[in-house]
Amino acid sequence: MAGQQQGTGFPDLASLPNRDFYQVLEIPRNSDAEAIRKAYRRKALRCHPDKAGQDPATIELFQLVQRSYDVLSDPKKRQVYDKYGERGVVMMDSMGNVLPFIDPDFLLAMNTFFTIGSLIAALLIIFPAFVSVRADDKVSWSWGAVTIPLFIFDACLLLGLWIISRKGGDEEHDDEQDHNEGETTQQRRQRQTRKRRKASGDAFLKWILFLLFQIFVVIRLDDSVSWNWAIVFIPWFLLEAMSFVSQIGPIAKNFRQGTPSFTGEMDPESQGPPMRPFTRMEKVVFVYDTYKTWVLRVIQVGLLVAKFEGSLDVAWGIVFLPTWLWSVAEILGIFLDRAMVLRAVRAAAPGQSVDLGPLIIMRVVGLCFVALFMYLGVGLLVRRLDSGSGSPSAAVILIPVFIICSMLFCCFCCCLPCLLCCMQKGLEAELNGADEEGGIGLSDKRITYQAIDGPSTR
Template identity: 40%
Template structure:
């Protein structure tokens, strides 16, 4: 019959990780005071000065101390109860603050996934309804076709209102400020910034909703006004974007740029004329192209004589400018690669690769969709290719997002949690492991 042995007789890699609650001989519902008393008892009982300073005793005492440090901290204890010691270790490795590990945060993440799933589903329904109505498969009024967008607008407004109704969390304390008045002033500014952000969100969504309603009514011939008038809410949004970009540009000019000196430290400097011109171009060229595109579509829809290819020329100009920007980024990467460290070069290469992938996806989606749309509009029968074929890239992208929000990302999160819970349960059930060299066989 095999003699009994403890886990501490085994090598480090073979030793099971003992549950912290069992290590302190307490229940999982133990209070903070009970944890403290249990730690004192265990520390006195297993202190190396009392039981000897051999490695097993020292390690057991360290594990007892580790168990107390984790269970005595409410946040670490919550994470340990949900994910075991692996979760606590990951939390400590990443600076002690990993919100997604917190059980309460998981509820928030699940709600976000649920809301994103609903939003993406509505975004899939709208092009589906649009293609059926445009191809004559159904004879719904256009207001009904826009129903998924109306629901989405209402959902965003509801979320914004709920967020506005909540009191903003203040992560600062009075110790961070010179006096109580400064702290109160900081809280008032935070609340005012939140109200401004919510007001901007409300304005955006309301203007977009008005635009959608006007487009649906114009397509249903309920109103017969010019398409330029229908697009007034959009022009209002673009005007706001143009105004907001001005202080952002001045802030960027004031911040300047940083060069890496010979010692590897950042050295601040002012932007040169070319860099300022690039900043202005990045801010206003896409904005101008969007405005011009909407104007051209409205004028063409009102009966202008130029072609549909000319109507959508701003879209192709935008894709070309993105290609030029990508080429310039690649040249900059080649110039800086020689002086950069291996880590910096690898980071820049990864960013460049991500930008290339994004451009390929953008160029294919835009060029295919717009090209097929132009072909459809130029055909005399106005039915080929079908709207469903034109919107294939849109359906692919939206379906991929739907799978990510509904299945893929939640499944990864759930599997990770289940694996840690299973590992923790396995540790609790594991009482003793006998070293292979000490087992009794029938030989």
């Protein structure tokens, strides 16, 4: 691994020191902060160059004492040192962005993320289970009781929005390229603050509308009110209106900035490819990619409302026509994007070829995976609604939902934590030199063992 690290810019682990700072300060490993401070003062006074002389060995020992205290007096660095040794501290300081799981704060954040993700995935499993037993008349719960897991999910979502808004308030970077040249730092920070507040306000407003929509559906299903379904879906239509308006600004901004040119040259100012204006056809394709799903969603909800109210006398398969057309719209978007890229390449560099086959295949495979689960559930639902016999059961209809939510729960609760733990253990073995002793290391994945002479004692 040492050779690979040198070739890729990573530090050579063999050249990094891995000294015992506790031994340097002559204290046990479970010493508290006060004991570390006293040991440092005692040791520093004993080997200070002004007192012990200017001998190079004495100066080196004094620097080592200072280094030991700097690491052990910092709670975060001490935690990294206790796990990975001095090499881990050096790598955290120099490669924290490449190996973030060395940082204890990152590990705490990831553990919190895994815990909340597992909770949300569990709620997403419990909610369709409650819906299925209620829809199949296995229980006589009210719909308000059925949607309790969904309301808990809303609370988790609100907590996540609050955390994101707080984290966003601490950032001072500006990702806008069209800011005023004469703008002062104070003015830029004020503009950034207004932008963050607007984004947080929009997110909280969407959350409120989403919550109101759920409440309206619940009280309508429980016959607590006699509203028609158009009133029930008012919060949803407001959400769709906000979604439509929120895309206008990014579209206009992209049209102003232009699209990357495929000339192969680099723009010295932005360190990226030069930008060129959108053509008329590219603008149409861009708007189509942005709003194709939105249009189908709005039409689908409108058809459902009309069917619920009895003003639309057609089969349920026709009511879900926008859902069936979704995959067609997505495939059309994929091939329109491909055509636009090829056209731009040929216009910028005649004779140059570009292979988009692997990218197209990946997008089509992903689309087929999503469509398989979605159309399986919708097809079973249409069959039940058209038959009116309660067959297939709601539990069977929701099988795709159970599969997806179970996969999410497995990822958050098992797969991702195990992956992170394996990366930690591998790095710990590498930094502590376990691979040099014949153990399992990052540079050599072979498992070695020592032969045992004599009969087995098992």
